[in-house]
Amino acid sequence: MQRSGDRILTTHVGSLARPEALLDTMREKEHGRPYDEAGFAKQVTEAVRDVVAKQAEVGLDVVTDGEMGKVSFATYIQDRLEGFSPSSGEKLLPPSWKLELDAFPAYYEQYMGKYTKTVAPMVTVACVGPVSYSGHEQLRTDIDNLKAALVGVDATEAFMPSTSPRGFGRNEFYATDTEYYTAVAEALREEYLAIVDAGFLLQIDDPWLIEILSDPELSPDERQRTAAEHAEIVNHALRDIPTERIRLHTCYGLNHGPRIHDITMAEVAGPMLAIRAGAYSFEVANPRHMHEWTIWDDAALKQQLGDAILIPGLLGHAQNYVEHPELIAEMLRHYVDAVGREQVIAGADCGFSSRASYQPEVHPTVVWEKFRALRAGAELV
Secondary structure: OOOOOOOOOEOOOOOOOOOHHHHHHHHHHHOOOOOOHHHHHHHHHHHHHHHHHHHHHOOOOEEOOOOOOOOEOOHHHHHOEEEEEEOOOOOOOOHHHHHHHHHOHHHHHHHHHOOOOOOOOOOOEEEEEEEEEOOHHHHHHHHHHHHHHHOOOOOOEEEEEEEOOOOOOEEOOOOOHHHHHHHHHHHHHHHHHHHHHOOOEEEEEOOHHHHHHHOOOOOHHHHHHHHHHHHHHHHHHHOOOOHHHEEEEOOOOOOOOOOOOOOOHHHHHHHHHOOOOOEEEEEOOOOOOOOHHHHHHOHHHHHHHOOOEEEEEOOOOOOOOOOOHHHHHHHHHHHHHHHOHHHEOEEOOOOOOOEOOOOOOOOHHHHHHHHHHHHHHHHHO
């Protein structure tokens, strides 16, 4: 993993808006209707090529495939794991969503109403048998597409996101949830290893840590105990993978709303750093957390961080303002002053299309301007 030596490097979280023609084909595929398989594969390959080139053009240093072939950063894995089947059980909302929906029902009724034209149906799955990994072909396609797209592109390096072993299916097979999550982690390890072996940085997408720490049904001690167990399970999946090949992304979810129930970053940072990685990506541009840079002045927290890299999110993924480069530089300097220039890479709060959608929160044309602003702000520093 490259460090910000001569200048502050720039990156983002991963997902970007898919082209509408690709969304149209993906929608037919996901709804189980006839579609052109060869045409879909070609669309994904071309979309990855174009989005990688565009990332480099607007000044990003550490790029990715935009998750062009995935329906969602998390649910894509349902097609790559054996042992699951559709469930008729009630879809369980993450704790942070439920708190927000209960507090602002009128807002969220309007918010959810805009997702009328969907790419994929919301499917609840259950683990009904032994978990194993079967996504080798899909993963090989992802890897090949990204490698091909990087040819001739001026990028410092590339990363590939993969989901953490939690949050996408209920356990109806294993004796305990710990046993279940450990089995999922062991299966996902095959994907993690393949990404690193392909020469890419591995990014673990893990919003579930914050959901654990936000869960109102758990006592404070239970939250800490469950978060520690979660870190152990993720670390088990990452064992023997060099930390300098791993980025961890944690965020406050995708519900773009008031967010008054977000817990503080001070509550998140310690448990986050317990997951072994060479870099940590987290939300900053979210105005509920923009002020929280002060926690990194804490000596104990810096000791826990060691020489790992911070990737503060300096671009909001939920609003269409383009952040001013001078504001980006101002926020970035707080982190540089706290841990040193080489341990900071400028990033974004979350993905800009974490689910394939005809209506991403931020318009794609605005996203590219945000990335240009990120590079400009980094250059000011």
